[in-house]
Amino acid sequence: MSNNVLELRNIMKVYSNGVVANKNVSFELKEGEIHAVVGENGAGKSTLMKILFGMERPSSGEIIFKGSKVEIENSNKAIDMGIGMVHQHFMLVPSFTVVQNMILGIEPKKGINIDYNKATQMIKELGDKYNLRVDPEMKVKDLSVGMKQKVEILKALLRGAKILILDEPTAVLTPQETEELFVQLMKLKDNGHTIIFISHKLKEVKSICDKVTIIRKGVTYGTYNVADVTQSQISNLMVGRNVVLKYDKSKSEAGKAVLNVKGVSCKGAEGKELLKDIQFTANKGKILGIAGVEGNGQRELINVITGGRRNYDGEVLFNDKNIRSMNVKALRKSGMSYIPEDRMTQGVAASAAISENLAANRYESQEIKSGILMDVKKLSKLANKLVEDYDIVCKSIAQKVESLSGGNIQKVVVARECSIEPDILIAEQPTRGVDVGAAEIIHKEILKLRDRGAAVLLVSADLSEAMELSDALLVMYEGEFVAYIDNPSETTEEELGLYMLGVKKQSREEIRRAVNEF
Amino acid sequence: MRSLLDIILTPDFAFSAIRVTTPLLFAALGALISDRAGAANIGLEGIMLMAALAGVVFSAYTQSALIGLLGAILIGLLTASMLAYFTLKLKTDVILGGIALNFFANGGTIFVLYYLTGDKGTSASLASMVLPNIHIPVIRNIPILGEIVSGHNVLTYIAILSAIGVWYVLEKTALGLRIRSVGENENAAKSVGVNVMKIRYIALALSGVFAGMGGAFLSMGYVSWFSRGMSAGRGWIALAAEAMGRGTVLGTTLSSVLFGVADALSNTLQLLNIPAELIRILPYVATVVGLLAYAIRETNKRKAKG
Amino acid sequence: MNFENRFELIRTFAAVTISLILGFAIILLVSDEPLSSIYYFVIGPVLKTRYIGNVIELAIPLIFSGLATVILFQTSLFNLGAEGVFYFSGLMAAIVGIGLSLPAPLHAIVAIAAGGLFGMLLMFMIGYFKAKWNASELVISLMFNSIFYGIGLYILNYFFRDPDIAGFASFKMQKTVLLANIIPKTRIHSGLIIALVTVLLAYLFLYRTKWGYEIRMTGINGDFARYSGMNTTKAIIIASIAAGIISGIGGAVEVIGMYDRFRWAALPGLGFDGALIAMLAKNKPGSTIYAALFLAYIRIGADLMARMTNIPSEMVFIMQAVIILLISGGKFLEKYRQKALLREVKKNA
Incomplete structure (x- = not known):
């Protein structure tokens, strides 16, 4: 000693x-x-x-x-x-x-x-x-x-x-x-x-x-x-599950491919390969999970898909349109919702009211407007409904978002992104740093959205979340996919751990199953 | 145009350009040292104004130009310290803090001036002192060169020495290394035990000292009295000069000289038949043009990087 | 009212109180007759109808510059160009008043429109430089103030100065352009109505239109705005234009409301005051009315005091600076906030 x-x-x-x-x-x-x-x-x-x-x-x-x-x-x-x-x-x-x-x-x-x-x-x-x-x-x-x-x-x-x-x-x-x-x-x-x-x-x-x-x-x-x-x-x-999640998940049929990522690669400023030949489709009615230890390229992939990064090889089709020609607004207007990883820097305007944060993806629609003016009544009705539906704990919809707890702030983001009935929801670490109760609500909402026929791309470093929610799961390691698992809830975390930590890798053909063009 | 060139290409014009560059250079050095520490001093304009009045008041009541100068420096130091207290300690927004300081200076100087002289315009009734001009032996007798570089106010020479001094401190000493590290990567400095707050305070205090000397020059060298608002935007022009000089001493000095020439030109052109009102805006136009050229270049550079 | 709002209100009051105490302290220190000085400073403005009128007259331009600054601050733009706009737009209105011959209401409308148009152009430039090239809006706006003051002075001296009267003034404006007096025994003019309508419009613009929404979100969190698909460059330019129009109208209204000749020999300072108004009003359009009345009140109080005693009215500027420093000091009263927050949490637990 x-x-x-x-x-x-x-x-x-x-x-x-x-x-x-x-x-x-x-x-x-x-x-x-x-x-x-x-x-x-x-x-x-x-x-x-x-x-x-x-x-x-x-x-x-x-x-x-x-x-x-x-x-x-x-x-x-x-x-x-x-x-x-x-x-x-x-x-x-x-x-x-x-x-x-x-x-x-x-x-x-x-x-x-x-x-x-x-x-x-x-x-x-x-x-x-x-x-x-x-x-x-x-x-x-x-x-x-x-x-x-x-x-x-x-x-x-x-x-x-x-x-x-x-x-x-x-x-x-x-x-x-x-x-x-x-x-x-x-x-x-x-x-x-x-x-x-x-x-x-x-x-x-x-x-x-x-x-x-x-x-x-x-x-x-x-x-x-x-x-x-x-x-x-x-x-x-x-690798162990934090909480064993169990949700009643109905079987769902994969629909049309909403998002089609074809051979996307990109390099960082230092010349390090960040993404290597990424291929997959996200189909309607399915939750496609991307698991992996953080920093293995997930961030860059999401950046490419959501229009934040323009400098890449390959192409991304959203509803059959190449996203290179679309800016963020066009992407969002054509039905892309996005729950960002970092809610405080991107997900909310912290010192604005809850209702104003909920309006960010519909402030131009007649949903909350009358004529050219925003309709305060419509907005507060909508906001109150969302607060109730998504169980956001607050004193009023006029409260500043920054005064809410982390879980409730995230619920505001989820409510906003899920309630516009998107074609695809990109959910990046949707329950990071959120209490168990809030996480459960968020998970259920993501499942409901899938059942309503949306495609969901779930990026998560939380294994139990990735395994339990996803209909199919991709594992990312050092910028590439190393496994495609079509029955995630029946695999074991041990198995996933081996892929995530680079111990094991599937064959190219097995991984290619992630492409489901209809 | 012929007559314009005749005016500019004279030792007189060069002399006058150096003279009007002096307060700009002081203020720009103040902007530089605080900016390099990552604590922008937006209050230079106000600090100069207060120091200008302090120089007049202290020298008038003691009948000593030296004490006047020291008083101006002291006021510059104190005001900058106050700004440092608000921005570093109370986390007042740097820009709003600077704006407030300028309000304070505007009102405060007139208040004090009126209280002491019963006049809200100038300090003409105060028998204040001026700082001496220095005639450099030998050089003064060299034709043209002597006419240009000799015979300036003592503060002009101090300004040039200050520029060299700032360069020396930043490049050669431990304090300079720490100032630059705090400004460029606060966390790196913190991780090796550098006291970030202390370094920023020192930098702001030094910027107050420089602005103080700039103010003293205005009221005890450039002219021999204080008049309301006499800093006339020089504190702001200095910020532009520092930005255009990309935070280097040489670049900042050269930009200050550029704006100084514009200023001298505006003084000189009044001899020609151009309306004085329009000539007077020349330094400000030069600043806008300079700042825009700088900003556009920076933007393009960023874009090229991707 | 929730805790944060209540705390902000308390902070504002504390800042104002400290500045008033400072004001009194200055008076006590330098005045030969401190009691009567304080009396005139505090009570003076309500002693006569005329003085009350003065307060409201002064509040009118302050509302305009406050509103313009509210819009800029909400976009996180530190642009003090309202000062130059006030001056130059005022001159433009005066020129319309001198040079054009139009029937009564139309003449004033054209004069105000000219002021608004100029303000729009000037602020557009500053906003464009900022949005496109990230050129410091603070330095550029201050340079613009000096530049347009110079140009204005030139135009005035060479083309519109009345050589026949002593002092500095333009030719007389035609009667048709002048705003009507709306309250007898004062100089309160119909500009007050325009100011109040502008408050309403600015509120609607900021809080009820999509541009206002984009502007505010851009100001609060630019990353969030971009993530939501907003064009932050456009938002900055639109906010600048709106602020320009409002301050331009403010300058025009002030000149054709209060004077019969253009008489500003120096920058009027009214635009700069917008910064204080906006901060006191917590960037809320409606609150600019109260903030403007408050500032107008202490200005008139200080003027009366200066007239009756030996205290220069510039004392107010010192108080103004202290208010700005304290309100913008994020850590000012932080200890109190922590304590109160703890109490609040305990109460709710």
Whole structure:
């Protein structure tokens, strides 16, 4: 036990808005190991890391550092303790050179000037020691993602980090860069550094980590020697249903293909392939689910379909019309509804009234107008009806949306998008961060919409939602579909987990079943 | 046109362009340093105005031009600190805070002026001091060059030194590095323990000092009295100059000079037979044109990127 | 009334109260006769029918500039061009009044239309620059104020200045263009009716038309507006045009309502006041009436005080600045809000 450099005991974290991010987290970190922390989106990994780096304080529980209890009040304290963090979104100043980024806050001085000679020297020595070479004079904005990551690691090392936390370090890297990173991490390990490696990617965990701690719904489910467990075993422990949902779902016949996505591919600014030859149809009367760990291309795909991204290869037909020639308004007018992933930035006008938010997709229709003027009576009648139908808990329809709870805000979005009888509803993480009651209402409304004959495209990282609602399910991994499952409620989450985490992949022909042109 | 060229191509015109650039440059440096820290100072116009009055009042009551200058700088510093308190601490909208400060300056200066002199227009009845002109030895005797660069007000030289100083601080010192990091990526700065609030406060305070010197120049160098609204939009033109200079010291200085030339031109053209009212709008037209050219270029660049 | 609205009201009152206290403090500090100064400042405007009239007369242009600024602020545009529009549109109306010969009601209508048209053009430019190229509407509008003031001055001096009278004034406008006085013993003119009708129209425009809806959603959350398929560029331009028309009409009405010659030797400042009115009115068209009356009241109070005592009326500008700073300070009274919110939650639990 004596070589535990850091130990967490029964950490609980409740945010001021009542969200419980960590319920009971315990794990031990031994000096000189690479220790993976794995878990689904929202399992509480990032909160845990924020606690370790002093960006959040735990509500209860203990942190033991080298045998004695400590409080990590802020990041400076963490840095003093020798903890360094490489954030997933790099904390770098783009226009600065590598040197400038590294020494920010701890600038060596000569008189009133920064002593750049000394700084460069320090960085060169550090780079030589760990075989992490970057040109100190390069501007960070001109560096590749992999190089930026090196800078981040060097930044932490320069500040004396002995324990390095890497938050999904490979998410943005190409395979070659990933390999290079692993070589460097091994080198750091040989030098006596301890590394916490946060990831979804089990293959990577297997290849470089010594230990793995599994976290699910804010609770740790044990630490294992990586050598003793298989990828499937880890996957089974990681992926679990939050609540087992069961809805009475009538059988429905697939109707006409409303949305036809043909061979869509696109690349990111760094040249990384974001979407690879995506093909599928969404048919009337069917819910087509797209499951997957976030960041595997779902966002980009939805962006293409909803008219937010124009720069792609292939084509998307909506009601047999190519959407390249349509702007957002035209798409919406021809029957596309969209529940966006981020309700506060896109889904609502937070400081406007509930009724006004409900009007956004019909403010030009006679449904709420009389002549050229909007009809307040019609609007309030409609809004009151929707508030009742969708069970939106509020004092009045004049209340500002921002004063509602998250679940009720989402219900406003769902009510608006479902009540115009669209040809297709694109629902992107429709119950993210929403309480169970609200989630159930939203799920039922989506099912009702399907029964009324609309096509639904459901993008979800929540497995039970994707499995229970979808009539057919596609799994996305690294920008492409890896599985098509035509009876989602009868498959197992273990099976899905293997696809989602890149352990298994179906054949091309099996995946092609997602195309159902009628 | 012939006579126009005759007027412009003279040492006198160059001298006058440098002279009228001085307050613009001060204000633009103030805009620059605060903007680089990510805390835009929209109140420069008002700060200059208040500092201009402070210079007159302090120098009149102490009969010391130096104390007048220090008073102007102090008022600039205090006003900018007040703005910093509201925008950083109370989270007042940066733009509305700046607008309010300008209202405050407009009314406040007239109020104080009237209270002290019984006049709402100018401070003519106050025996205020002016800051001295400097004749540079040796250079003053060089033909043409001497006529252009020698004999300016001491603040003109301080303005040029300030530009170099701002460049030096931003590029060479730790404070400058931190100011730039806070302005460009607040989170990156925070993650290595830089106190973002403190850095922004320092930047706003410095911008107040520069605007203060700009104000002092107006009432203690450019002319020898205070008159209502005498900053005459220079604080706003400075914001445009800073934007066009893309936040660099050299670019901002050059844009300030450009607007200064427009200003000098408007002074000089009055000798010709063009209505004074129209000539006076020249600096403002130049600012609109400059700002638009800059904005269009930026938009096209964004579009080209996709 | 829900909690947030009530809190906003409390904040507004607190800001106004603090500024009034500041005003009194200034008076106490600099006045030789503080009590009578405060007396004239606070009670003065209701002492005579004429003074009450003055308050309402002054409120008329303030309503117009307030409305224009409400529309701009609702679109999140910090455009202070109403000032230049007021001046130049006023001049346009005066020129129509001097130069054209038309029968009575028509003449005034043409003058007002000329003012509105100019305001529309000017604000259209500012809005277009902003929407298309993201050029700072604040700086451009302020430059435009100076530019059109200069051009206006030139037109006036060279073509319409009356050399026969002392001081700065244009030729006399024809009687047919002047707005009728509607309340005897005051100078309150039919512009008041136009102002009130404009309030109603601005309300209908913002809250009952699809353009108004698009404008407001664009101002609240541009991403949401675009997600909903709205053209935010168009919304910005339409809002600018509407604000331009209203401030243009305001300038015209003020000139043909209050004067018989064009007499503004400097920018009148009325357009700038729109910013304060809009903030006091919480960007609600209907509330601009009260906000305008409030500002007019303290202006007239300060004027009376200045006339009777030695306190310059510019004191009001200082108070105005304090009100803006406090109302726009998101964290002003934040502690109180947190406490009250907690109480509210407990009460409902």
